[in-house]
Amino acid sequence: MTADEQQAMAGHQDYWRDLLAAGRVVVYGPVADPEGVWGLGVLRAADRAEVLEIGRRDPSVLAGVNTFEVFEIMGGTTG
Known part of the structure; x- marks a missing residue:
């Protein structure tokens, strides 16, 4: 990754951590x-x-x- 891409990805990680902390995210992360x-x-x-x-x-x-x-999840259930 270039320095600009690394900066964008750092912002991406912070953005999703903030969404999680605000209760907006159920789960997030990389998929193998x-x-x-x-x-x-x-x-x-x-x-x-x-x-x-x-x-x-x-x-x-x-x-x-x-x-x-x-x-969209059709008829999803959460705990």
Whole structure:
């Protein structure tokens, strides 16, 4: 990674830690996919628009280092 990419990823990590601390995130972290590592985050949100805004504000997305996709859980259950 370049220095700019490292900075964006440090901001990404801080951003998701803050979301977790605020109770917005259920779980997040890297996924050990044999095809290549990627990240997963499960959010608590009122609606899809809120989740999209959270994704758009991620420092690594703003820097063009990462992209994101949003999928809704159908009938999910939490403890």
